[in-house]
Amino acid sequence: VVGDLLRGGVRRVTEPHEELLSGWGRTAPTRAEVVTPAGIDDLRGALALPGARGVVARGLGRAYGDAAQNAGGRVLRTEAMAGVLDLDVAKGEVTVEAGLSLDALMRTLVPLGWFPKIVPGTAHVSVGGAIAADIHGKNHREGSFADHVVRFHLETPGLGTLTVDAEHEPDVFWATGGGMGLTGVVTEATLRLQPIETARMAVDVEKARDLDDLMRRMDEGDDRYQYVVAWIDCLARGRHLGRSVLTRGNHATAEQYRGARAFESPSLVAAPPLFPNGLLNPLTIRLFNEAWFRKARPGRVIERMGTFFFPLDLVRGWNRVYGPRGFVQYQFVVPYGAEDVIRRSLEHLSEARCASFLAVLKRFDRANAGHLSFPIPGWTLALDVPAGRAGLADLLDRLDDDVVAAGGRVYLAKDARVRPELIPIMYPRLDEWRDVRDALDPHGVLRSDLDRRLDLTGRNRVR
Numbered sequence: 001v002v003g004d005l006l007r008g009g010v011r012r013v014t015e016p017h018e019e020l021l022s023g024w025g026r027t028a029p030t031r032a033e034v035v036t037p038a039g040i041d042d043l044r045g046a047l048a049l050p051g052a053r054g055v056v057a058r059g060l061g062r063a064y065g066d067a068a069q070n071a072g073g074r075v076l077r078t079e080a081m082a083g084v085l086d087l088d089v090a091k092g093e094v095t096v097e098a099g100l101s102l103d104a105l106m107r108t109l110v111p112l113g114w115f116p117k118i119v120p121g122t123a124h125v126s127v128g129g130a131i132a133a134d135i136h137g138k139n140h141r142e143g144s145f146a147d148h149v150v151r152f153h154l155e156t157p158g159l160g161t162l163t164v165d166a167e168h169e170p171d172v173f174w175a176t177g178g179g180m181g182l183t184g185v186v187t188e189a190t191l192r193l194q195p196i197e198t199a200r201m202a203v204d205v206e207k208a209r210d211l212d213d214l215m216r217r218m219d220e221g222d223d224r225y226q227y228v229v230a231w232i233d234c235l236a237r238g239r240h241l242g243r244s245v246l247t248r249g250n251h252a253t254a255e256q257y258r259g260a261r262a263f264e265s266p267s268l269v270a271a272p273p274l275f276p277n278g279l280l281n282p283l284t285i286r287l288f289n290e291a292w293f294r295k296a297r298p299g300r301v302i303e304r305m306g307t308f309f310f311p312l313d314l315v316r317g318w319n320r321v322y323g324p325r326g327f328v329q330y331q332f333v334v335p336y337g338a339e340d341v342i343r344r345s346l347e348h349l350s351e352a353r354c355a356s357f358l359a360v361l362k363r364f365d366r367a368n369a370g371h372l373s374f375p376i377p378g379w380t381l382a383l384d385v386p387a388g389r390a391g392l393a394d395l396l397d398r399l400d401d402d403v404v405a406a407g408g409r410v411y412l413a414k415d416a417r418v419r420p421e422l423i424p425i426m427y428p429r430l431d432e433w434r435d436v437r438d439a440l441d442p443h444g445v446l447r448s449d450l451d452r453r454l455d456l457t458g459r460n461r462v463r
């Protein structure tokens with residue numbers, strides 16, 4: 001046990017102040033009082049005096065929509081609570097403060113031969129944010145983030161401090177994993193890790209000529225890989241619909257790679273400060289997608305972890321390329337058997353000439369017990385579209401209807417626009433979740449813009 005040696009992290013505490021906050025998509029910014037607790041006592045103080053508009057936690061602001069915003073209320077930024085508290089090398093478990101980023105965690109763990117079980121498409125998320133959204137990654141076989149949380153500490157307005165694990169407090173555990181910060185503030189968590197031999201990935205790259213070809217390749221070969229992702233050119237039409245580059249990988253063994261074991265997070269260039277809306281148009285994006293498809297070289301490569309898991313982190317602040325109006329990321333999942341919904345969405349998007357960089361297709365082998373967790377066994381498609389485009393709202397509404405009819409759902413951590421009446425259908429355990437949540441926060445102290453927009457907590461009618 002390395003223990004207190006690892007305790008630390010720079011505590012960047014700022015005075016409480018007003019700030020305009022948005023999600024990663026940069027749509028719908030709102031103003032809130034931002035408080036950065038230096039430790040648990042500060043945090044309890046901020047929760048005890050919530051003010052009329054309530055409180056919500058904010059990690060690194062990588063949710064695309066309004067989940068970590070609270071218009072006119074208070075936002076608790078967790079970045080100063082970012083230490084590694086304990087590493088149990090025998091068990092492969094690490095205990096961290098919830099504001100720690102996965103990037104910092106990997107820098108600590110990888111040289112010691114450990115890796116988080118689930119990582120998303122960016123390394124710049126906090127552990128608290130990863131639990132609250134119950135994030136998923138390319139790891140199709142091993143569920144989502146909460147599946148690998150041994151226990152966490154939760155500060156709640158109603159029941160004070162709780163230490164929660166899935167065995168003894170299953171309701172609180174699974175209401176919080178995926179609960180979008182509305183059950184309490186996670187302050188520390190113990191995570192189960194996986195051993196790795198190297199800091200490299202053995203990656204196989206293939207090109208698929210269309211959607212059928214892609215899904216066939218995935219059905220036939222995914223079992224051989226821990227991580228799978230397909231990048232689809234969603235401007236390709238007709239017989240090319242769904243043409244894509246499939247990348248699948250496993251952690252490289254010591255035989256495959258003999259170099260040093262260090263996590264290098266990619267951050268090479270900064271995106272230009274602001275693109276005018278319109279510079280990204282179907283033509284420029286089509287050229288980009290075309291060039292990208294041609295450049296992909298089928299075969300085996302030994303790749304850095306950062307390049308494989310977090311290619312978007314290569315460009316710092318890339319969310320600014322969509323211009324001042326920002327962008328929407330649309331991500332849904334549909335069960336196996338509803339492959340047609342994936343096809344129809346690609347058809348509709350390509351017909352509408354909806355300028356989008358590559359769409360990402362992944363799959364989940366299983367769901368977990370999270371009331372509001374996103375993954376179900378099936379296919380998930382995610383793509384970015386510039387906000388404010390004529391017809392976009394109607395198009396996405398129609399896609400939602402198709403997704404709902406197939407028993408699917410959109411991902412709350414990405415959402416900025418779904419119709420609230422669809423939420424109880426997409427998330428049929430919403431009432432069960434509300435019962436658990438209300439016991440933890442009987443007076444509705446925990447509120448966010450996401451909650452008000454979709455009435456997740458059911459408190460829009462109460463107040």
Ligand SMILES: Cc1cc2nc3c(=O)[nH]c(=O)nc-3n(C[C@H](O)[C@H](O)[C@H](O)COP(=O)(O)OP(=O)(O)OC[C@H]3O[C@@H](n4cnc5c(N)ncnc54)[C@H](O)[C@@H]3O)c2cc1C
Nearest residue numbers: 059060061062063120121126128129132135136180181186
């Ligand atoms: C480039 C990019 C790629 C991404 N790829 C993926 C992906 O592959 N898979 C995936 O699942 N997601 C993905 N995401 C989304 C991201 O993983 C989630 O939105 C995650 O929740 C962001 O963490 P954060 O620390 O930035 O949290 P924030 O965005 O700050 O907050 C997100 C939610 O977590 C809550 N929260 C934050 N900290 C705490 C805490 N300590 N206690 C309680 N609640 C808390 C907030 O209240 C809010 O509801 C991606 C995002 C980006 C920008």
